Amino acid sequence: xxxxxxxxxxxxxxxxxxFFVFAAGKPGFDNKEIRIAQWGPQTGxxxxxxxxxxGSGLLFQIVNDEGGIHGRKIKYFIRDDQYNPAQTKAVVKExxxxxxxxxxxxxxxxxxxxxxxxxxxxxxxxxxxxxxAIEEYVFPVNPYLFAMYTLYDDEASILTKYTVEKLKAxxxxxxxxxxxxxxxxxxxxxxRLNAYKMKLVEEISVEPGEKDLxxxxxxxxxxxxxxxxxxxxxxxxxxxLKTAATIGxxxxxxxxxxxxxxxxxxxxxxxxxxxxxxxxxxxxxHVDHPLMNxxxxxxxxxxxxxxxxxxxxxxIMFAEPLVDALKRxxxxxxxxxxLKQLNATKNFQGLGAVVNWSxxxxxxxxxxxxxxxxPNSSYITLQDWTSNELATWKKKK
Amino acid sequence: MDMKRDYYEDVKLFKSGTILxxxxxxxxxxxxxxxxxxxxxxxxxxxxMVNVILAVGLNILVGYTGQISLGHAGxxxxxxxxxxxxxxxxxxxxxxxxxxxxxxxxxxxFIIGLPALRLEGPYLAIATLGFGLTIMHIxxxxxxxxxxxxxxxxxxxxxxxxxxxxxxxxxDVKIYYVILIxxxxxxxxxxxxxxxRVGRAFMSIRDDDIAAEVMGVNLTIxxxxxxxxxxxxxxxxxxxYGFVVGFFDPFTFNLILSIIFLVMITVGGLGSIxxxxxxxxxxxxxxxxxxxxxxxxxxxxGLLTMVSKKWFTMIGLANxxxxxxxxxxxxxxxxEPLGMFGIWIRMKKYWKTWPF
Numbered sequence: 001x002x003x004x005x006x007x008x009x010x011x012x013x014x015x016x017x018x019f020f021v022f023a024a025g026k027p028g029f030d031n032k033e034i035r036i037a038q039w040g041p042q043t044g045x046x047x048x049x050x051x052x053x054x055g056s057g058l059l060f061q062i063v064n065d066e067g068g069i070h071g072r073k074i075k076y077f078i079r080d081d082q083y084n085p086a087q088t089k090a091v092v093k094e095x096x097x098x099x100x101x102x103x104x105x106x107x108x109x110x111x112x113x114x115x116x117x118x119x120x121x122x123x124x125x126x127x128x129x130x131x132x133a134i135e136e137y138v139f140p141v142n143p144y145l146f147a148m149y150t151l152y153d154d155e156a157s158i159l160t161k162y163t164v165e166k167l168k169a170x171x172x173x174x175x176x177x178x179x180x181x182x183x184x185x186x187x188x189x190x191x192r193l194n195a196y197k198m199k200l201v202e203e204i205s206v207e208p209g210e211k212d213l214x215x216x217x218x219x220x221x222x223x224x225x226x227x228x229x230x231x232x233x234x235x236x237x238x239x240x241l242k243t244a245a246t247i248g249x250x251x252x253x254x255x256x257x258x259x260x261x262x263x264x265x266x267x268x269x270x271x272x273x274x275x276x277x278x279x280x281x282x283x284x285x286h287v288d289h290p291l292m293n294x295x296x297x298x299x300x301x302x303x304x305x306x307x308x309x310x311x312x313x314x315x316i317m318f319a320e321p322l323v324d325a326l327k328r329x330x331x332x333x334x335x336x337x338x339l340k341q342l343n344a345t346k347n348f349q350g351l352g353a354v355v356n357w358s359x360x361x362x363x364x365x366x367x368x369x370x371x372x373x374x375p376n377s378s379y380i381t382l383q384d385w386t387s388n389e390l391a392t393w394k395k396k397k
Numbered sequence: 398m399d400m401k402r403d404y405y406e407d408v409k410l411f412k413s414g415t416i417l418x419x420x421x422x423x424x425x426x427x428x429x430x431x432x433x434x435x436x437x438x439x440x441x442x443x444x445x446m447v448n449v450i451l452a453v454g455l456n457i458l459v460g461y462t463g464q465i466s467l468g469h470a471g472x473x474x475x476x477x478x479x480x481x482x483x484x485x486x487x488x489x490x491x492x493x494x495x496x497x498x499x500x501x502x503x504x505x506x507f508i509i510g511l512p513a514l515r516l517e518g519p520y521l522a523i524a525t526l527g528f529g530l531t532i533m534h535i536x537x538x539x540x541x542x543x544x545x546x547x548x549x550x551x552x553x554x555x556x557x558x559x560x561x562x563x564x565x566x567x568x569d570v571k572i573y574y575v576i577l578i579x580x581x582x583x584x585x586x587x588x589x590x591x592x593x594r595v596g597r598a599f600m601s602i603r604d605d606d607i608a609a610e611v612m613g614v615n616l617t618i619x620x621x622x623x624x625x626x627x628x629x630x631x632x633x634x635x636x637x638y639g640f641v642v643g644f645f646d647p648f649t650f651n652l653i654l655s656i657i658f659l660v661m662i663t664v665g666g667l668g669s670i671x672x673x674x675x676x677x678x679x680x681x682x683x684x685x686x687x688x689x690x691x692x693x694x695x696x697x698x699g700l701l702t703m704v705s706k707k708w709f710t711m712i713g714l715a716n717x718x719x720x721x722x723x724x725x726x727x728x729x730x731x732x733e734p735l736g737m738f739g740i741w742i743r744m745k746k747y748w749k750t751w752p753f
Contacts, residue, residue, distance in 0.1 A: 044653070080689065093437045179537070207534065208545070
């Protein structure tokens, strides 16, 4: 009994102790380091997206190896929020108030980001390249938030243009997930079709957890859609393709960049992904491009166990403009100086599209590439970076 | 010392002056806590208190009445959405909105309580599980609720929103006081209820429902009441949660959350209010703070990171956090069936009988 008592007292003491021990709120940098952080699901239902946060880490590792930024090394923090907004807020507060963070980068999860967006702005902490496309992030302009993820409306619009003009499709059907992501895709597609005075032959919603899509696919088939656009999550897409295969429906599938991980998609569809056209947010992972080669070599060295996939390189891509702006700031670092340089980002290009930020527009791009899944999950680039001339947000200003 | 001479001594809220005194000291400590703690910890405390309210409510159902619920995230969601939407659309003050939302949750609890009259154990677990999932999907489907995108909680307004009588509570510290007052009230209410007729009826149902019925306990009333009360607590907790986090979507209220709630009361101690409080505190603290910062612990952090990288996936320590949470649960259930409450009782006895 005595032992248990003493043991539990020690446990309590440790818990209470660690509760009270904290460093006072520090600025996000000093002469030796710049503290940058990212949240991302490392465990839990969304864990596969966790590689985004680890990808950004690789870029910072490379930067540090090259001597850091004007003598300062980047100290990078990743926190697991399990895709739960309450935990995101907890880890962000903890990082900001206990560690002192200069800037956040990336950040998976729409709800997770929404939960901390205002907190970050109030504390004047810069947040670069959230890993989701949400209009509320940057419209109206949030002075501390810079987005480079192409909005889903723009992507769908560009893909639809390609479908109508290059594929000469007359009958297009649209299968969308019943949430903000699916609906913005639908909106973009319809806006483009309106310009051609065309209409979708069928628009069908899918609930994210739905396991049986046979009625939806049958409706697409009966409507005679030669092109079927998928704006759904990977699982639903796999179910859709398998269902279509069993009923002998073979449209040209088109999908968003969230499904551009061809090896993964081929794995879960059992090889049915070949021939699917998707948007591309960043360069495919195997291309022979000087930057991609450099990152691939670095990944082999620092994270050999990591799959060099699309999410991982997306993490690198999201961090690139921040590193670029930090380099331009020079040795006299401050939040204001970095904001000034971020706002002056002109035609910056890393793995992704060309990024432009100005004090009035914080949506960095409206461009995507168009990719096709070739044999053995290879990437065929159908169309290089294309911007959406119909983008409504560009006219707003 | 613990001998009771009449009924009123048994139902007294505080057994002795000493307990009353120390309770008062604790209360004063809690009220002055923001003075000693930095803001980040206040946020954590807010989440902890929300979970305390929920765990106390869940323990009334699971620990005292012996029913099971895998759907408490559903009641939690009703509370969160209900409070925010009522404030946004009906412009009611916060207190009225949260009570109304909690009553809606209680109504749903009552509805779920009806099948519980016939269902037991695993069957009831499945029924409640279905309820929790249904709520999540219904909320996601309807645009009134903000759909899957979720909604931003309105300002926490004590007066009438958008009028001259508006008084907005802002910042973690002020919200802390609001939640603290509600938590204290609800915990005292729960303790009071468990000491009186209703509580005894609940416990008799838990121990043997047939015997309870024979003795005159109306199963229909008390079982559904237990569900309703528990759902009411969950509703209040949900309403507060919305303001603590500021933004929520349907996925926040998933099955895992319901299970974590059950973990809290099992680890803390079934059938005790103290246990529910301790369990909620420990699990929330582990989940939100300690397990995320294991890396920074001296020696242990480095060792664990190495082990995790070598033997698990490259995610590193995040792996270990889930494992640690699981191990703590298993260890408590095996070695301490009464939960942390059991440890507490032993500590109390040790002091009382010291030095023997």
